[in-house]
Amino acid sequence: MIRCVNVKKSYPAGESSVQALRGVNLEITDPGFYAVMGRSGSGKSTLLHILAAMDPPDSGEVMVSGERVDQLTERQATKFRRTSIGVIFQAFNLIPTMSALENTLLPGLLAGDSTGALQTRALELLDRLGLSDRTSHRPQALSGGEQQRIAIARALLYKPPVVFADEPTGNLDSASSSLVWEVLRDLAHEQEVTVLMVTHEPEAASYCKRVFVMADGAVKGILESDNQAEGGFDAGTLATRTQHLLGQA
């Protein structure tokens, strides 16, 4: 599913450069709900951008859904992002001038694909996410939680095996956040999709079955859920274990 081998990435900062990733190694072989957790500046968003073919690594090997993402051309990366993965962002996910249905269909519209089957798929997803009565609404008429659910539906349009979510609940209240986490977890199980979520919140990560803890541009440790069948952690335990891991690192 997802494999990173010694992935490195740096960015120029004035006359010097910042090492965002210092050799990340990570592997996910089964579908499920996973998290990458770390403080601000740990490199987790950079890692997600590389996995989602939005930014190439300086070195290392990146494999997602059987594709060597680090070797994709620009055109291949675009197609990869459109059909092989789904991406959900923290905010401004949706195009403000498009309706909920159109935003869900956006990858298809960009590909020039307007088949009825795709439309049916979009409506099914929106229905599954409890938004069947909001299909014609524009983003400004929807709550934050509803907007993120539409973003989830869009990410799943082409039934990708992998979905990346970058702090998907960063702008939401706790109730909406819980709803979104549950949706992601349930979809990962139902649709047999690998969902990798980047977060700094232990409560978000507690919904996952495995958490990769990052600090200083590398994976410092991996925490497995006590309850693999349900794929969940206790949030308090998770926070303590994470602190311990980072303290040791």
Place this chain on the structure above:
Amino acid sequence: MLALLRLARSICLGRPSRLILLSAAVCMSVVLISSVACVMGSLNASFTQQIDTQVGLAEVRVVAIKGSTMPASVAESVSKWEGVHSVLPRLQQTQSLMVTLPTAMPVDESNPDGEHSVVDHRYLTSVFVNGINPESEFEARPVVLLEGRYPKNDSEILIDARVVQRMSWAYSNDTTKLAATKVFADPLGYMQFPEPFAGQRAESLSESISLNRGIGIRVGDRVEFARLFRDNVVLTVVGIAQAPPMGGRPMGYTTINTLDRMSRRKNQISDLEVKLQEGVDPDEFVLAHIDAYPGRAIVQTTGRITAGVEQNLAAAQMGFMLISLITLISAAFIITTGLTTGVAEQQKMLGVLRCIGAHRRQLGIAQLLVGFTVSGLGAIAGLPLGIGLAWILVKVFDQQLPAGLVIPPVSLTLTLIGAFGAGLIGALWPAWRAATLSPIEAMTQQAQPSKPAQIRAITIIGFLGIALMAAIVISGLTGQTFFWTYLSLGLPAMFLGYFLASAAVVVLIARTIGPLISRLFGLPESLLVRTVRATPYRHGFTAGALMTGLALLIAIWTNGSAAMRDWINQIQFPDAFAYGLPMSDEAIGILNDLDVVERTCAINMLAVETDAFGVKALQSYKTNYFGFEPEAFFDMVHVEFIEGDPDTALAKLKEGGSVIVAREFLIAKGLGVGDVFTCKDSTGQEHSFDIVGVVTTPGLELVSQYFDLGESMVQQAISSVFGSRADMIEHFGVSEPMLIQIDLDDSVPTKEAIDQIERALIGSGVLNVGSGARIRTQIEAVFASSFVVVSTVALGAMLVACFGVANLIVAEVSARKYELGVLRAVGASRGQIVRLICGQALIIAITACVLGTLLGLQAAWGGQQVNRVLVGMDLNFRPPPMLPIVISWAAAIFLTLLAAAPSAIRLNRSSVRQLMSSSGS
């Protein structure tokens, strides 16, 4: 105040690209306006210089009745009048001037490309010669010297650059024969090449051209006045003077004695300059002596001559002010759009400021300060650039603008004030927006969509403005009332109306053409269309700024082609004309004896004052009074009687006291058969004639302008009335004709016939000979040149607007950077993002094209009504040829896409991460 300045500074520096682009738009406007102001100032100064040369610096003139002379003893009598300080007599005649210069000519005439040898060859032209008193003439009537010195004695002559140009080999052998190339060629260009000398040989035509290009008159050469049946008079060229601007008569200066020697009537003068003693009032002086020489000479103040010309030159400022106003309004709209976009971008910052205690007034004033800064930067940069551009133009056209660069302080000051005004007015709406934002509203993440009701209201106001202009045009108002109402109300209302309607139009264009563009560009249909519809004012007003230049192009081409089609092309010129000041009986006799000439008609001409045309207190146009033998004239001329019948009209003309007027009088003033035509001569005396016919114009006024453009620009006479020669002599004392209308033998080619006539008339005082066909060609060439000049100005205006487009695209891309990043992240290619931006630019361009075309056509329609009312020109309104419309649309689309290119290129190079690395607002 310090806080306000800091706030304004942070707004300016918040997005430097916007500051630069908006300032650049103002800068370009100021460059355009200031360069036009300087060039107009230079043109006016050149005309004034020409008038000074003709009229002199004295206060009073005594002038022989036009075309004739008066005894030289008049000078002595006048000098004895009380109050006279000094007098300066002058005699003027048209003479044929000849010079023999070594020229490479074909050895075998049947082989013009073969060997050439340098032999003496004669060059000939007609010259308007001034016989002067060399000791005092050039102090009173200064002439600018290009080479040499003023003449001092009877054997010397000073000629102007027009004369030397006509007598150069290059001029004679210009195969294009177009007036434009001759007018703008450097008349002394041949002087940079060596002259050929006798005995030189050239192996080919091209070698001979290299030899001959240096042929022309130089200081020290001997020239001859060719005289019919008498010995030529030989003079030495001692100087070359600057030519009058915009063409005009080729001039020479020699002593009165020399000219008197060549005249049949001795001891004559044409006019007398009278310098008065200190404290003598010119008007009272003239009043006291007005009847001193009844029927022979006129006593007049020189102020009366210059006043009308200066008024007409000042009237040209009106057109300049109108163009300046439209350009600055365009710049103001660009600033409005740009700063309003800025307010939207900085909404959160403004909200935070309000939350921490900033007054609404402070936020509003800060925006005004930004507008002031934008216009200030633009004006400071634009003014020297504009003056620099004018300097270049004056250098390039130094022959036509001999007065050199003039920097008119009033016009430039007004330009600066206008630029600052544009900035402040443009900042009013964004200032109001910034001041009325509520803190909570300002802190919301997403911008509010435009309210349909608001767009509807603004569109309705726009349409009302457009309709107001149409109502004024069809209202039936006439004359001055129509002109001032149209200018002050109709034109601005129409202009603003199209601007306000642009928001609705861009939405309509997006809806109708957007889907097609989306399909062509491979974009989701809703993405492009909804993006434009989400911000209709930004897109619409930007299109509105772009439409101005396009509208100007369309209007000029519409009315220009209408003028060609309905006016010029309707005129049937006679075969040929001969022109002289005046035409002698000898010349007329010679013409009539030629085999190639079937018949002739002598025409007297005089510009008389009338109130039929123009705008009171702004312009005064004279009209041309043509006098001739009625039957002979109407036998030769093809005119159509619109009122009256030919037989009755001709009979009345022969009786005297009647005139036939051109159609323009009927259209402009409603003057027709049964009405009275009243005019004034140069003494101010009024003359009245019964109108016995209204005819289509035979184009005689165009012919006289063709032959004497410089004088025509000074006189500003339009249209014509036709009367008998007898009336002309009785009322105006003009007895000698200036123009001969010629019917040629159809079996002889026109060029050959003209050449024969020119050769036959050497030495007979004829200034010029031309065919009707050539006159038409020259007029068409002048029209074409005007189109090119105006089209260039219009393209310049469109270029100004492109800065507004660039600013909008930059702002749009910046505001939607994150959104564009999301699009890329979910599968949009770089190309699709770039095409999205280009699609927006294309919709703006198409909207500008539609609006500009409609505005241009409506402006042309209104302009035709103005012409109808002011100068009686009746044109049929029809759309212009397709070519200028296609060219202007292509230019608008190209310039808009060019303006969007930098942003599109930057977007294309940006990675997904770079796009998403900043927030969307």
